[in-house]
Amino acid sequence: MRSDKNTSAPLGLKVAAGAGLLFLHLPILLIFLYAFTTEEKSYQFPPPGYTLKWFAAAWNRPDVWDALGLSVRVASISTAVALVLGTLCAAAVSRTRFFGREAVSLLVILPIALPGIITGIALRSAFSFVDIPFSFWTIVLGHATFCVVVVYNNAVARFRRISGSLVEASMDLGADGFQTFRYVILPNIGTALLAGGMLAFALSFDEVIVTTFTAGQQSTLPIWMLEELVRPRQRPVTNVVAMVVVLVTFLPILAAYYLTRDGDQVAGSGK
Amino acid sequence: MSTDTSILSRRTGALGQLSDTFWRKPKILLFLMLTPPLLWLGVIYLGSLFALLLQSFFSIDDFSGLINYDFTLDTYRQLLIPSNFDIILRTVVMATLVTLASAAIAFPIAYYAARYARGKWKVIFYLGVMLPLWSSYLVKVYAWKLILAKEGILTWIFAKLHLTWLLDAWLSLPVIGGSSLSISYTGTFIVFIYVWMPFMILPIQAALERVPGNLIEASADLGGNPAQTFRHVLFPLALPGIIAGSIFTFSLTLGDYIIPQIIGSSRLFIGQAVYAQQGTAGNIPLAAAFSVVPIVIMGLYLWMAKRQGAFDAL
Numbered sequence: 127m128r129s130d131k132n133t134s135a136p137l138g139l140k141v142a143a144g145a146g147l148l149f150l151h152l153p154i155l156l157i158f159l160y161a162f163t164t165e166e167k168s169y170q171f172p173p174p175g176y177t178l179k180w181f182a183a184a185w186n187r188p189d190v191w192d193a194l195g196l197s198v199r200v201a202s203i204s205t206a207v208a209l210v211l212g213t214l215c216a217a218a219v220s221r222t223r224f225f226g227r228e229a230v231s232l233l234v235i236l237p238i239a240l241p242g243i244i245t246g247i248a249l250r251s252a253f254s255f256v257d258i259p260f261s262f263w264t265i266v267l268g269h270a271t272f273c274v275v276v277v278y279n280n281a282v283a284r285f286r287r288i289s290g291s292l293v294e295a296s297m298d299l300g301a302d303g304f305q306t307f308r309y310v311i312l313p314n315i316g317t318a319l320l321a322g323g324m325l326a327f328a329l330s331f332d333e334v335i336v337t338t339f340t341a342g343q344q345s346t347l348p349i350w351m352l353e354e355l356v357r358p359r360q361r362p363v364t365n366v367v368a369m370v371v372v373l374v375t376f377l378p379i380l381a382a383y384y385l386t387r388d389g390d391q392v393a394g395s396g397k
Numbered sequence: 398m399s400t401d402t403s404i405l406s407r408r409t410g411a412l413g414q415l416s417d418t419f420w421r422k423p424k425i426l427l428f429l430m431l432t433p434p435l436l437w438l439g440v441i442y443l444g445s446l447f448a449l450l451l452q453s454f455f456s457i458d459d460f461s462g463l464i465n466y467d468f469t470l471d472t473y474r475q476l477l478i479p480s481n482f483d484i485i486l487r488t489v490v491m492a493t494l495v496t497l498a499s500a501a502i503a504f505p506i507a508y509y510a511a512r513y514a515r516g517k518w519k520v521i522f523y524l525g526v527m528l529p530l531w532s533s534y535l536v537k538v539y540a541w542k543l544i545l546a547k548e549g550i551l552t553w554i555f556a557k558l559h560l561t562w563l564l565d566a567w568l569s570l571p572v573i574g575g576s577s578l579s580i581s582y583t584g585t586f587i588v589f590i591y592v593w594m595p596f597m598i599l600p601i602q603a604a605l606e607r608v609p610g611n612l613i614e615a616s617a618d619l620g621g622n623p624a625q626t627f628r629h630v631l632f633p634l635a636l637p638g639i640i641a642g643s644i645f646t647f648s649l650t651l652g653d654y655i656i657p658q659i660i661g662s663s664r665l666f667i668g669q670a671v672y673a674q675q676g677t678a679g680n681i682p683l684a685a686a687f688s689v690v691p692i693v694i695m696g697l698y699l700w701m702a703k704r705q706g707a708f709d710a711l
Contacts (some may be wrong), residue, residue, distance in 0.1 A: 134513065135509055135512075135513040136623070139505055139508065139509055139513075140509065142505035142506075142509075143505045143506045143508070143509035143510070146502050146503070146505055146506040147506060147522070147525045147526075149502070149591070150525065150526070150529040150591075150594075150595065151525070151528075151529060153537065153540035153541060153544060153591065154529065154532060154536070154537070154540060156540055156543060156544065156550065157536060157539070157540050157543070160543055168546070168548050169542070169543045169546040169548055169549050170548045170549075171543075171548065171549050171550040171552075171553045172550075172553065207437075210433070211433055211434040211437055211438075212434070214430045214431070214433055214434050215430075215431070215434040215435075217430055218427055218430040218431045222423065222427055224427060230431070230435065233435070233438050233439070233442075233443070234434070234438065236438075236442070237438075237442055239644075239648065239695070239699075240648070240652070240691070240692060240695065241648055241649065241651055241652015241653070241668070241691050241695075242652060243652045243653075243654055243668045243671055243672070243688065244446070244449070244652060244688045244691065244692060245442070245445075247449060247671060247675055247684060247685070247688055248442075248445035248446045248448065248449040248688075249441075249445045250675070251445070251448055251449050251452060251675075251681060251685070252441075252444060252445035252448045252449075255448050267441060270437070271437070271438065271441060271442050274434065274437075274438065297420075302408055302412070302413055302416035302417070303415075303416035303419050303420060303426075304412055304416055325531075328531055332531075332533045332534055332535075334534060334535055334655065335652075335653075335654070335655065338672075348533070348534075348535050351533075351535045351536070351539070352535060352655065355535065355538065355539055355542065355659050356658070356659065364539070368533075368535075368536045368539050368540075371533045371536050372532050372533065372536055375531060375532050375533055376528060376532070379527055379528060379531045380524070380528075383523070383524060383527065
C-alpha cells in the first residue's frame with residue numbers, strides 16, 4: 127500500500143503551489159473590480175469610486191450585441207460540424223485498425239498543434255486563391271477545423287472505455303446496426319459528446335487569431351475586444367464585456383468537468 | 398430449410414439491408430465514417446497549408462508589387478537578412494525563456510496536486526488550473542494591460558511598499574526595460590507566461606502521478622536530501638511531462654502575434670511579421686516563408702520530444 131497518504135507537504139512547496147494558483151486567478155478577479163470603476167479615461171488603481179452604470183451602458187450598445195450574436199451563431203454551427211466530424215473520426219479510429227490510423231489522428235490534432243497564425247494565413251491565402259469572399263461561412267470553416275480535435279479527444283477517451291461486448295450483445299439480441307447505435311452506443315457516449323461540444327463551443331467563442339484572417343470586415347466578440355485593446359474607445363464598456371465573457375466561459379468548463387469526472391480522462395485537459 | 402445459414406432471417410426494408418451490408422463489409426462502414434472528416438480536414442486544412450507552402454517559393458516583384466509565380470528560393474534568402482533574422486532569433490529566445498519559466502512555476506503546482514492534494518483539494522487544484530486555462534485569451538491579455546499600466550495596480554503596490562525606486566531601476570535596464578512595464582519586454586514575458594503556463598501544469602501532473610511515493614521515500618532513506626531527491630529522482634521522471642507541456646508553451650509563444658502587439662515594445666515577433674507582411678505590406682510569399690519557420694522549428698521539436706517519450710505523458 128502506498129504510504130504517502132498522511133504525509134503533509136513541506137511548507138515551501140505549499141507556498142509555491144499556492145502562489146502559483148493565485149498568480150493564475152488574481153488577474154482575472156481584477157477584471158471584476160474594474161467593471162465597477164467610475165474612472166473612464168485610464169486604468170487607475172485603486173478605482174476612485176464604484177458604479178453600476180457601465181452595465182447599462184454596455185447593455186445599450188448595439189455593436190456589442192451584434193458581435194455577441196455573430197459569435198454565438200459561429201460557435202453553434204462550428205460545434206455542430208465538429209460534433210459530427212469528430213465523432214465519426216473517433217468511432218473509426220477507436221473501433222477498427224486500419225492502414226493510416228496514426229496519420230488520421232495526427233491530421234485531426236494538427237490544426238491546434240501548429241500555431242493559430244499558420245492556420246489563419248493558410249486559410250486566408252486559400253480563400254483568395256479560389257476567390258471565396260469573406261462571409262459567415264469562412265469563419266465557420268476555420269473554427270470547425272480546430273474544434274474537431276476537442277470533440278475527437280473526448281469521444282476517443284469514451285470509446286476506449288465502452289466494452290466491445292456491449293455492442294456484440296446488442297447485435298446478438300437482434301438489434302440491427304442503427305438500433306445498436308441509437309440504444310447502446312449513443313447513450314454511452316452522450317455525456318462525452320456533450321462535454322466535447324461545450325468545450326468546442328468555448329474554444330470557438332473565444333478564438334481570435336484564426337478569426338482575424340477569415341472574418342474580413344465582420345466582428346465577432348473577440349475581434350470586438352481586440353479592437354478595443356488596440357484602440358480603446360470606451361474602456362468601462364470593455365471592462366464589463368470582459369467580465370461577462372469570463373463568467374460565460376466558466377459555465378461550459380464546469381459543466382464539461384462534471385459530465386466526465388468519473389472517467390479516466392477528464393474533459394478539457396487538452397485545449 | 399432455406400439455403401440461408403444464418404440463424405436470424407435476413408432483415409427486410411432498406412435500413413435493415415443497409416445495416417446487414419455494414420455488418421458483412423465493415424470496410425464500407427469505415428469508409429463512410431472516415432470520408433467526411435478526412436475530406437474536411439484534408440481539403441480545407443491540408444489544402445490551405447499546401448497552398449501556403451507553395452507561395453513561399455514564389456517571390457514578389459519589387460517594382461510592381463505583384464507576385465512572380467516562378468519557383469525561387471529568394472524569399473527564403475530574405476529571411477536571413479539581419480532585420481528579419483533578428484525577428485526569428487528574438488522569438489525563439491522569448492519562447493525558450495517563457496518555456497523555462499513556465500516549467501519552474503508549473504512544477505510546484507503540479508507536484509502538490511499529484512502527490513499531496515486529496516479529495517476536495519484535488520478538485521480545487523484541477524478546476525483551479527482548468528478555469529484560467531480555458532478562460533478567454535483576450536480577457537487575460539486585457540487583465541494584464543490593466544495590471545501593467547503606468548497608473549495600474551503594480552505601480553501602486555510598488556509605491557505602497559516604498560519600492561518605486563526598484564521598479565524604476567528595472568525599467569531603466571537596457572533591453573528588458575522601457576518607459577513603462579506595458580511597453581517593455583518584461584511585460585511581454587510576464588503575459589506570455591501567464592497565458593501559456595497553465596498548459597504546462599497538467600502534463601507534468603500526469604507524469605508525476607505515475608511516480609510512486611515510496612520512490613521518494615527510498616531516496617530519502619538512502620540519505621538523499623530533498624535537493625538530491627529532486628535532482629536525481631523526481632526531475633528525470635517528470636521530464637517527459639515537462640517536455641510534453643513545453644510543446645504547448647513553445648509552439649504557442651512562437652506563433653503569437655497579439656500579446657507582443659498589445660503589451661510590448663515595437664520590436665516585432667514572428668507572428669507580427671507574418672501578419673504585417675500579408676496585410677499592410679501585401680507580401681504573401683515572405684509571409685508564407687516566415688510562417689514556415691515555426692512549422693520547421695515545431696517539427697524538429699516534436700521529433701525530439703517523441704524520442705524522449707513525451708507523447709506518453711500527453
